[in-house]
Amino acid sequence: MTNQPITQSQKRLQDSLASLFKPEEAFPSDFIFLKSSSDIGVQRNGGRNGARLAPQSFLSYFKKLNIRPERKDKTFQEIEVSDENAERADFHQAQKSEAQRIHQKIHQADSSFICHLGGGHDHIYPLLIALSFKYEKIIVINLDAHADTRTDADFHSGTPFRQFAQEYSGAFHLYQVGLHPFANSISTMSPIGKIPMQVLWRNEIQESGKLRAFFQAIRQQMDANTAVVFSLDADALDGSEMPGVSAVNGDGLTRLELNQIWNLYRELPTTHKPIFGIYELNPVYDTLSMHSMRMLGTFLYECI
Numbered sequence: 001m002t003n004q005p006i007t008q009s010q011k012r013l014q015d016s017l018a019s020l021f022k023p024e025e026a027f028p029s030d031f032i033f034l035k036s037s038s039d040i041g042v043q044r045n046g047g048r049n050g051a052r053l054a055p056q057s058f059l060s061y062f063k064k065l066n067i068r069p070e071r072k073d074k075t076f077q078e079i080e081v082s083d084e085n086a087e088r089a090d091f092h093q094a095q096k097s098e099a100q101r102i103h104q105k106i107h108q109a110d111s112s113f114i115c116h117l118g119g120g121h122d123h124i125y126p127l128l129i130a131l132s133f134k135y136e137k138i139i140v141i142n143l144d145a146h147a148d149t150r151t152d153a154d155f156h157s158g159t160p161f162r163q164f165a166q167e168y169s170g171a172f173h174l175y176q177v178g179l180h181p182f183a184n185s186i187s188t189m190s191p192i193g194k195i196p197m198q199v200l201w202r203n204e205i206q207e208s209g210k211l212r213a214f215f216q217a218i219r220q221q222m223d224a225n226t227a228v229v230f231s232l233d234a235d236a237l238d239g240s241e242m243p244g245v246s247a248v249n250g251d252g253l254t255r256l257e258l259n260q261i262w263n264l265y266r267e268l269p270t271t272h273k274p275i276f277g278i279y280e281l282n283p284v285y286d287t288l289s290m291h292s293m294r295m296l297g298t299f300l301y302e303c304i
Contacts, residue, residue, distance in 0.1 A: 015066055015067060016063060016064055016065065016066060016067065017062065017063050017064070017065050017066075017067060017071075017076065018063035018064065019067070020067065020071070020072075020074060020075055020076045021063065021075075021076045021077065021078060022075045022076065022077055023077075024077060024078075024079050028108065028109050028110070028111060028112060029075040029076060029077040029109060029112055030074040030075050030076070030112060030113065031074065031075070031076045031077070031112060031113045031115065031304060032076075032077050032079065032105065032106075032109045032112045032113070032114050032115070033055070033059065033076070033077065033078040033079065033115050033116075033117055034079055034081050034102060034105060034106075034114065034115070034116045034117065034127075035055035035056075035059075035078055035079065035080045035081065035082070035117050035119075036055065036080075036081055036082040036098065036116065036117065036118045036119035036123035036126075037052050037053070037054075037055050037056065037080060037082060037084070037119060038052050038082045038083070038084040038087055038119050038120070038123070039051035039052040039119055039120050039157075039246075039282075040084060040087040040088060040091065040120070041087070041091070041119070041120035041121070041122030041123070041155070041156045041157040042119075042120035042122075042156070042157045042246055042280070044091065044122075044154060044155075044156035044157070045120070045122075045156035045157045045158045047120070047157060047246045047247065048246050048247075048282065048284070048285070049284075050246070050282040050283065050284030050285065051118060051119050051120050051246055051279075051280055051281060051282045052084065052119060053282075053283045053284065054117065054118065054119065054278075054280075054281035054282060054283055055078075055117040055118070055119065057281070057283035057286075057290070057293055058117055058278070058281060058293050058296065058297060059078060059117070060293075061290055061293045061294060061297045062293075062297040062300065062301070065297065065298070065301050071304070077109075079105055081098055081101040081102050081105065081126075082094075082098050082119060082123065083097065083098070091154075091155060091156075092155055095122070095125055095126050095129075095155070096126070096129070098123070098126035099125075099126035099127075099129035099130045100130075102116075102126055102127055102129075102130035103129075103130035103133050106130060106131070107134075111273060112273060113273045113274050113276070113304060114273065114274070114275045114276065115276050115277075115278070115300065116275075116276070116277040116278070117277075117278055117281075118277070118278065118279035118280065118281070119279065120156075120157035120246075120279065120280060121144075121148050121157045121158075121160055121231075121233050121279040121280055122155065122156055122157040122159070122160050123160075123277075123279065124140075124160050124161075124229075124231055124277055124279065125155075125160035125163055125164050127229070127275075127277060128140070128160075128164045128168070128229070129164065129167075129168075131227045131229070131275070132168055132170060134227070135170070135225055135226060135227040136170045136171065136225045136226075137170055137171040137172075137173070137221075137222075137223065137225060137226040137227070138168070138170065138171070138172050138173070138226070138227050138229065139172075139173045139174075139175065139218060139221060139222065139226060139227070139228045139229070140161070140172075140173070140174050140175065140228075140229045140231055141175045141177065141218065141228065141229065141230050141231065141261075141265060142161070142174065142175065142176050142177065142231040142233065143177045143178050143230075143231065143232045143233065143236040143253065143258070143261060144176060144177075144178060144179060144231075144233040144235070144236045145178060145179065145180050145183050145202075145233070145235050145236055145247070145249050145252060146158065146179070146180075146183050146184060146188075146233070146235070146247075147161070147176055147179055147184050147188050147189060147197070147199075148160055148161055148233070149161045149162040149165075149174075149188050149189070149190075149192050149197065150162065150185075150187070150188050151187045151188065151190065157246075157279075157280070158188075161174055161192060161197075162192045165192040165193040166192075166193070171195065172193060172195065173195050173198075173218075173221050174192065174195075174197045174198070175197075175198045175199075175200075175214065175217075175218055176197060176198065176199045176200070177199075177200045177205070177214070177236075177253075177261060178200070178201075178202045178205065178236045178252065178253050179199055179200075179201055179202060180201070180202055180249075180251070181201065198214070198217065200214045202251060202252070202253070205253070205257055206257075211260065211261070211264065212264065215264040215265075215267070215268070218268065219268055219269070222268065222269065222270070224271055225271075226270070226271075227270075227272065227275065228265070228268055228270050228272075228275070229275045229276075229277065230262070230265050230274065230275065230276045230277070231277045231279070232258075232276070232277065232278050232279065232296075233279050233280045234278065234279065234280045234281045234282075234292070234296065235247045235248065235249050235252070235280050236249065236252055236253050237249060237252045237253050237254075237255075237258065237295075238250075238251065238252035238253060238254055239252065241254065241255055241291075241292075241295055242292050242295060242296075243285060243286060243287060243291060243292055244281055244282050244283055244284075244285050244286025244287070244290075244291070244292030244293065245280050245281060245282050245285065245292065246280050246282045246285075247280070248285075255295065255299070258299065259299075259302075262299075262303060274303070276300075276303065278296060278300075281293070281296065
């Protein structure tokens with residue numbers, strides 16, 4: 001029996017990142033995608049649904065990117081950690097169950113680059129709960145137009161950081177980058193815990209030395225038992241570059257500014273691989289050419 005030559009499609013698959021994705025049981029992997037394919041929290045917040053489709057839409061583009069030589073021996077995994085039906089039945093209990101699933105997976109993937117794909121920003125709450133099982137101090141660097149510290153009694157995509165601050169017994173530091181005053185109420189900006197929330201407003205990003213000084217303050221809060229999470233709410237980015245979101249930003253961060261902020265994050269002396277969350281992508285409102293998915297897909301490609 002003669003060997004059949006591989007087809008063009010097969011060769012393209014072999015050359016793409018898709019060929020590096022392994023079954024869920026194949027631990028450990030170098031890069032782990034935790035998928036939270038639900039936007040119940042967005043709907044509870046009065047937002048436009050569709051973010052539940054983001055993890056699959058994002059990965060469908062990301063997997064098509066070509067393998068670099070230094071990545072040809074690396075492995076990737078994608079793991080669903082949310083349950084949309086459970087969230088409809090009991091939202092907070094579903095959050096707790098999601099936290100347990102994330103804890104199990106990141107414990108198994110202790111030395112991996114973690115990328116958490118939402119869904120709504122409410123899914124960062126179970127991620128932080130999962131990290132709290134291991135770390136005594138958690139720092140979140142959140143790029144966003146909104147603080148997501150609303151004081152609402154019902155939990156949703158606008159409450160995760162206040163919700164976590166009220167439950168976590170360790171030290172929690174929240175550093176917000178890119179907020180707009182017009183997008184955040186007085187109550188939203190009220191203190192969330194013992195440590196005040198630090199904010200670098202959108203109009204301050206390019207003021208001389210402010211961004212680097214902001215990260216220097218973060219560095220001073222770190223120790224060996226600190227988890228530092230890079231949280232990107234996609235509506236932090238300018239709508240001209242990021243139309244596929246639940247709430248389009250008319251004056252958001254540029255790709256260049258995003259790169260600058262990520263590079264400062266990578267300079268921090270963390271004891272773990274990057275923990276990177278992408279939230280509030282909404283492919284329903286993306287362009288036909290998947291501009292938003294392509295923008296963040298190529299950004300992540302450069303990050304890894």
